[in-house]
Every structure is written in C-alpha cells, then in structure tokens.
Amino acid sequence: MPIDLRPLPDGVPRSEGVHARIRAAILAGDPGPDEALPSERELSDALSVHRHAVREALKRLEQAGLVRISHGGPTRVRDWRRSGGLDLLLDVALAPDAPSRPGLLRSVVELRAAIGVDVARRCAERASPDARRALADAARALADVVASHGDGRVERFVALWDDLVDGADNLAYRLALNSLVEGLAAIPGADDALAPVADDADRLRDLADAVVAGDGDAAAAAVRPTLERPLADPAAILGVGAGR
Amino acid sequence: MPIDLRPLPDGVPRSEGVHARIRAAILAGDPGPDEALPSERELSDALSVHRHAVREALKRLEQAGLVRISHGGPTRVRDWRRSGGLDLLLDVALAPDAPSRPGLLRSVVELRAAIGVDVARRCAERASPDARRALADAARALADVVASHGDGRVERFVALWDDLVDGADNLAYRLALNSLVEGLAAIPGADDALAPVADDADRLRDLADAVVAGDGDAAAAAVRPTLERPLADPAAILGVGAGR
DNA sequence: ACGACTCAACTGGTACAACCACTCAACTGG
DNA sequence: CCAGTTGAGTGGTTGTACCAGTTGAGTCGT
Numbered sequence: 001m002p003i004d005l006r007p008l009p010d011g012v013p014r015s016e017g018v019h020a021r022i023r024a025a026i027l028a029g030d031p032g033p034d035e036a037l038p039s040e041r042e043l044s045d046a047l048s049v050h051r052h053a054v055r056e057a058l059k060r061l062e063q064a065g066l067v068r069i070s071h072g073g074p075t076r077v078r079d080w081r082r083s084g085g086l087d088l089l090l091d092v093a094l095a096p097d098a099p100s101r102p103g104l105l106r107s108v109v110e111l112r113a114a115i116g117v118d119v120a121r122r123c124a125e126r127a128s129p130d131a132r133r134a135l136a137d138a139a140r141a142l143a144d145v146v147a148s149h150g151d152g153r154v155e156r157f158v159a160l161w162d163d164l165v166d167g168a169d170n171l172a173y174r175l176a177l178n179s180l181v182e183g184l185a186a187i188p189g190a191d192d193a194l195a196p197v198a199d200d201a202d203r204l205r206d207l208a209d210a211v212v213a214g215d216g217d218a219a220a221a222a223v224r225p226t227l228e229r230p231l232a233d234p235a236a237i238l239g240v241g242a243g244r
Numbered sequence: 245m246p247i248d249l250r251p252l253p254d255g256v257p258r259s260e261g262v263h264a265r266i267r268a269a270i271l272a273g274d275p276g277p278d279e280a281l282p283s284e285r286e287l288s289d290a291l292s293v294h295r296h297a298v299r300e301a302l303k304r305l306e307q308a309g310l311v312r313i314s315h316g317g318p319t320r321v322r323d324w325r326r327s328g329g330l331d332l333l334l335d336v337a338l339a340p341d342a343p344s345r346p347g348l349l350r351s352v353v354e355l356r357a358a359i360g361v362d363v364a365r366r367c368a369e370r371a372s373p374d375a376r377r378a379l380a381d382a383a384r385a386l387a388d389v390v391a392s393h394g395d396g397r398v399e400r401f402v403a404l405w406d407d408l409v410d411g412a413d414n415l416a417y418r419l420a421l422n423s424l425v426e427g428l429a430a431i432p433g434a435d436d437a438l439a440p441v442a443d444d445a446d447r448l449r450d451l452a453d454a455v456v457a458g459d460g461d462a463a464a465a466a467v468r469p470t471l472e473r474p475l476a477d478p479a480a481i482l483g484v485g486a487g488r
Numbered sequence: 489a490c491g492a493c494t495c496a497a498c499t500g501g502t503a504c505a506a507c508c509a510c511t512c513a514a515c516t517g518g
Numbered sequence: 519c520c521a522g523t524t525g526a527g528t529g530g531t532t533g534t535a536c537c538a539g540t541t542g543a544g545t546c547g548t
Binding site: 041055071072075 | 528529530
Binding site: 015052055056059060062063064065081082083084085086087088089090092103104106107108110111113114115117118122170171172173174175176178179180182183 | 259296299300303304306307308309325326327328329330331332333334336347348350351352354355357358359361362366414415416417418419420422423424426427
C-alpha cells in the first residue's frame with residue numbers, strides 16, 4: 001500500500017490529511033524501513049497541498065518515530081517496530097489493516113495485565129491511608145455494580161484504574177496507562193470486553209480489602225484474574241474489533 | 245519557569261529550538277494545564293523566528309500530547325500527566341529540572357521490572373525452540389562476562405533484552421521497551437546502574453535453563469531479582485544522574 | 489432594559505514565492 | 519586512479535497575503 005496520492009478529502013485540515021496518508025502507508029510497510037520518502041516538493045505537488053502542510057505532517061511523523069528527517073538528504077522511513085514508542089499503539093490500532101487486530105489486542109491485554117498487577121501492588125503499599133480507603137470504597141461499589149449487572153461498569157472500572165495508578169505514585173505507569181487506554185479506545189468494543197464480569201465481583205472485594213490493609217501481594221493476586229481473564233478466552237479477543 | 249524568549253542558539257534548527265523552549269516550560273509547569281499559549285504570531289515575533297517554525301514546533305508538541313491546538317481559538321496546554329504517552333518519558337528525562345531524577349528513575353525501573361518479568365515468561369512459553377536456544381546461549385555468555393567482570397556487559401544485557409522481547413512476540417511490549425530504553429538513555433549512567441552485577445550470573449544461567457525448557461514461571465522468577473535489585477538499593481538509584 | 493444579531497478583531501490554517509544551508513553524486517583535473 | 523570541484527537536489531527559513539474558524543463587544547430591534 002504505497003502512499004495514497006488521491007486528492008485529500010475536504011473538511012479535514014490538510015496537514016492532518018497528509019499525515020494520515022503517509023502514516024498509513026508506513027505502518028502498512030510499503031515505504032519500508034530505510035526507504036526514502038518522496039521529497040517534500042514532490043509530495044506537496046502530488047497531493048496538491050502547500051509544502052508547509054507536508055512539512056508539518058513530516059514533523060509529526062518524525063516526533064512519533066516513523067521517519068528520520070535529515071537536512072540535505074532524503075527523509076527516510078524508520079523501522080518503527082524498533083524506534084517507535086508506545087504511543088504508536090494508537091496509530092497502529094487506527095491503521096486500516098496493520099498487524100491483525102487479534103494479535104494486537106492480545107498484546108495490549110498482556111501489557112495491561114503485567115502493568116496492572118504491579119500497579120495494584122505498589123498502590124496498596126504506597127498510597128496514603130485516606131486514598132486507600134477511598135479506593136476500597138470505589139472497588140466495592142464497582143463490585144456491587146458488576147454483580148448486579150448495573151450500568152456504568154466500564155466507566156467505573158476505568159476510573160478505578162485511574163485512581164490505582166495515581167496511588168502507585170509512578171510517572172512511568174501513569175504515562176504507559178495513558179498510551180494503553182488511548183490505544184484501546186481506538187479498538188471498537190475493546191474496553192467493554194476488558195471490563196470486569198460478574199465473576200470478578202468477589203475479586204474486586206478482595207482488592208478492596210488488600211488495599212486498605214496495605215497488602216501489596218494480596219492486591220496483586222486479587223487483580224490478576226480479572227486482568228488475565230481475556231487471555232484465557234481467545235474467542236472473546238478474536239471477536240473484538242473483528243468487524244473493522 | 246515561563247517560556248524562555250531569549251534569542252535561540254545558533255547551530256540548531258529553529259523549529260527544534262522553539263520546540264525545546266516551549267516543551268521545557270510546559271514540563272516545568274509554568275504554562276500550566278488549560279492555560280493558553282501565546283499566539284503563533286506572538287511567539288514567532290518574540291523569538292525572532294518565522295511563524296512556520298513555531299507552527300512546526302507546536303505540531304510536534306500536539307503530537308506528543310502536550311498542547312491542544314484548535315482552529316479559531318488559542319492553543320492550550322494539556323495536563324500531560326493525564327494526556328501524555330510513555331514517549332514523554334524521554335522528554336521528562338531531558339528536561340532541565342522536571343520531576344526529581346530519583347523518583348523518575350525509580351518509576352522507570354519499576355516499569356521495566358514489571359514488563360521484563362512478563363517478557364521473560366512469554367518468551368519462554370512462546371518463542372520457537374531455535375530462538376530459545378539462541379537466547380539461552382546469549383544469556384550464558386552474558387553470565388560469564390558478568391561473573392568475570394568482562395567488558396560489554398551493558399551492551400550484551402541490552403541486546404539480550406532486545407531478543408527476549410522479540411521472542412515474547414508482543415508489539416505492545418516491544419514499543420514500551422523502545423520508550424523505556426530511549427528514556428533511560430537520556431539519564432546519564434542509568435543503563436550502567438541497571439546492568440547485571442556479578443551476583444546475577446547464576447540467575448542468568450537459571451534464565452537460560454528456563455528458556456530452553458520453555459518454563460515461563462521459572463524464567464520469570466529468574467529475571468526478577470536482577471530487575472528488581474536496583475529498587476532494593478535506594479542509594480544506587482539516588483546516585484545515578486545526580487550530577488545533572 | 490433586555491435579548492438576538494452583527495461584525496470586527498482576534499485565533500489558527502493555507503497558499504505562493506524566493507532564498508539559504510546542507511548533501512551527494514557526477515564531473516573534472518591532477 | 520584518486521582528490522577536488524561543482525551543480526542539482528534535499529530539507530530549512532523567511533516574507534507576505536489571505537482564508538477560516540472563534541470570540542466578545544457593540545448594536546439594533548423589541
């Protein structure tokens with residue numbers, strides 16, 4: 001899938017459109033690693049946009065780690081699997097084809113589980129007593145909602161994790177979670193598939209107890225089943241986002 | 245620390261300089277969340293660069309999640325602790341002051357450990373027999389180097405992790421690792437402090453055995469001590485990068 | 489006096505044109 | 519055959535002008 005040079009759609013900013021076109025092509029692997037992109041003048045000419053719009057798009061791509069711009073030389077595609085950061089998850093999820101959705105989703109779920117377990121542990125060990133009590137209340141409230149199939153279980157779950165990460169007092173966790181949720185939001189149905197089910201209600205109560213008690217190991221053990229459940233059920237993962 | 249409007253240094257691209265100035269100010273928190281940035285025209289005027297250079301810098305900042313640009317309205321600073329992705333780790337590490345180094349490094353080490361343990365597990369369970377044998381050889385070679393205080397222990401260690409992540413066959417892990425190593429590279433002495441010491445030699449051999457055997461739990465258990473060691477020794481973390 | 493409307497003065501988005509700075513490869517001279 | 523030159527091509531920067539949204543102050547009608 002080479003760079004799509006058809007006229008840009010109306011309504012979207014030029015620079016944004018150019019960015020999307022080139023990004024999609026690179027993620028699809030056509031201008032592969034180390035290959036040279038057409039010059040800014042060629043691109044602006046082919047897409048009928050001003051060169052500045054192309055430059056702004058290229059700057060964003062460089063920031064994301066997809067291309068390497070060098071002064072007198074051509075702009076080259078980087079091996080984004082090696083050079084790209086976790087933020088690329090969002091772009092990959094949005095890409096028309098890209099790596100097959102199931103594999104991508106499995107990746108994200110695994111990373112979320114790995115980080116999440118540790119977040120729960122650190123939070124239980126590190127957050128202030130007040131924060132831990134508030135968290136426990138939220139966890140129990142969520143457990144009730146989940147057990148009774150009430151509304152808002154997805155939102156409450158996300159909010160709970162937000163607070164857990166805050167309690168873990170770890171900037172890297174915070175930023176990684178941001179990247180993850182952004183990426184997940186781009187996959188239709190993902191956050192719904194990852195939210196707790198009725199069976200998880202008891203575990204959430206365990207989590208609440210562990211957090212108030214400041215027991216890191218217990219907190220970690222309590223969240224693991226919920227976080228890893230989607231991995232044990234390939235069908236659930238396969239089904240999500242399959243529609244494209 | 246408001247935006248530094250002194251003349252830009254020579255030798256660095258204008259757009260790059262502008263980007264660095266605004267980024268530093270935002271990370272330092274002066275134009276705080278939801279505050280409006282000066283208009284593009286004001287910035288270009290104050291910094292004596294063309295408006296296009298400012299625009300390119302702002303596009304990059306938007307890509308990184310630091311600002312939100314809206315057409316008719318002012319460009320506003322975002323709450324990057326909420327909206328920023330893991331890629332920000334690099335920028336934060338490079339910021340003149342930013343969150344205190346020790347806390348930042350502890351964060352990164354914790355995240356690395358959380359992911360690393362899972363990487364080892366998945367790799368042992370999932371990689372091809374050939375890849376696992378090659379990994380085991382590399383791990384044993386590293387163990388020998390470490391035990392005998394030979395050269396290249398940092399490079400070999402990094403390379404080993406690179407291969408482990410490949411073996412884990414997980415794009416999210418791959419990208420997260422990219423962000424982490426980029427961020428760590430920006431902290432002087434960090435990768436040296438995180439490399440294995442003589443005591444870790446035996447654990448590396450355990451890892452080799454676990455990987456060839458395809459025993460995920462054993463692999464995870466083998467890498468944990470090495471990855472978590474820096475956390476048990478606050479002095480080691482505090483010392484790194486203290487010089488600035 | 490109050491509401492709805494108008495419009496001018498911002499904001500960012502785009503365009504055309506020209507030039508500078510750097511790279512690289514083909515060419516030229518020794 | 520190699521070293522130096524040079525020119526075409528690349529990205530970097532500037533200038534100017536105008537388009538396109540947003541906002542709020544002013545005005546008009548009621």
